[in-house]
Amino acid sequence: MTKGELIELIKIKLGDDSRLHDNAIALDLNLAWEQALGEISKYNKAMLDFYAVEYEDVEVKKNIKTGEYYSLLPAPVIQAKNISNGVRRINFLKDRSLSFIPGTGLEIDSMRDLDVFHVMDSVVFNVKKDRVIYYNMETGIDSVKMDLVIPFNEMDEDDEFPLPIGASQMIVEMVSAFFKGTPYVDIKRRHINIDTD
Numbered sequence: 001m002t003k004g005e006l007i008e009l010i011k012i013k014l015g016d017d018s019r020l021h022d023n024a025i026a027l028d029l030n031l032a033w034e035q036a037l038g039e040i041s042k043y044n045k046a047m048l049d050f051y052a053v054e055y056e057d058v059e060v061k062k063n064i065k066t067g068e069y070y071s072l073l074p075a076p077v078i079q080a081k082n083i084s085n086g087v088r089r090i091n092f093l094k095d096r097s098l099s100f101i102p103g104t105g106l107e108i109d110s111m112r113d114l115d116v117f118h119v120m121d122s123v124v125f126n127v128k129k130d131r132v133i134y135y136n137m138e139t140g141i142d143s144v145k146m147d148l149v150i151p152f153n154e155m156d157e158d159d160e161f162p163l164p165i166g167a168s169q170m171i172v173e174m175v176s177a178f179f180k181g182t183p184y185v186d187i188k189r190r191h192i193n194i195d196t197d
Contacts (some may be wrong), residue, residue, distance in 0.1 A: 003026075008177070024179070031170070034078050036174075052147035055148060089147040101122050
């Protein structure tokens with residue numbers, strides 16, 4: 001199902017309502033989508049990888065004042081319940097031995113004084129509002145590849161919108177409730193059938 005098809009489905013579900021507008025429905029779908037992804041990640045965090053969009057050639061810049069390396073996020077990301085938020089993975093474009101690991105600001109501050117931090121074969125990254133800051137980054141790296149879970153309203157009309165088993169009806173009901181201004185039953189009480197094999 002594409003983003004446009006899902007919006008049409010919501011219109012049919014809501015019936016004859018003069019307030020129906022694609023942008024209004026997309027905003028409510030965005031809220032429902034983020035709640036659904038939050039529930040999905042509680043059962044199986046790896047499922048978020050399925051919803052990630054790949055961005056290649058994300059530029060790595062250097063802050064002249066602080067000496068820190070960073071990249072601007074190529075798109076907004078969802079606010080997931082994990083350290084890296086909607087940034088699922090960062091890799092070098094060329095094959096390198098370094099790997100990227102997410103870390104909180106407090107963890108990074110604690111690790112910086114340890115000798116092991118300066119010799120480990122990993123780059124620790126911290127996700128801010130519009131950027132990713134890299135720690136222990138070597139020079140000469142000018143771009144990376146990122147896998148991001150983006151909000152619903154960032155998708156194009158003809159983008160495929162994969163719905164997990166059992167979540168499509170829940171999302172439609174949530175958007176209907178949001179749009180009508182009625183309370184929605186807590187989605188924690190609902191069962192999402194996710195195959196974890």
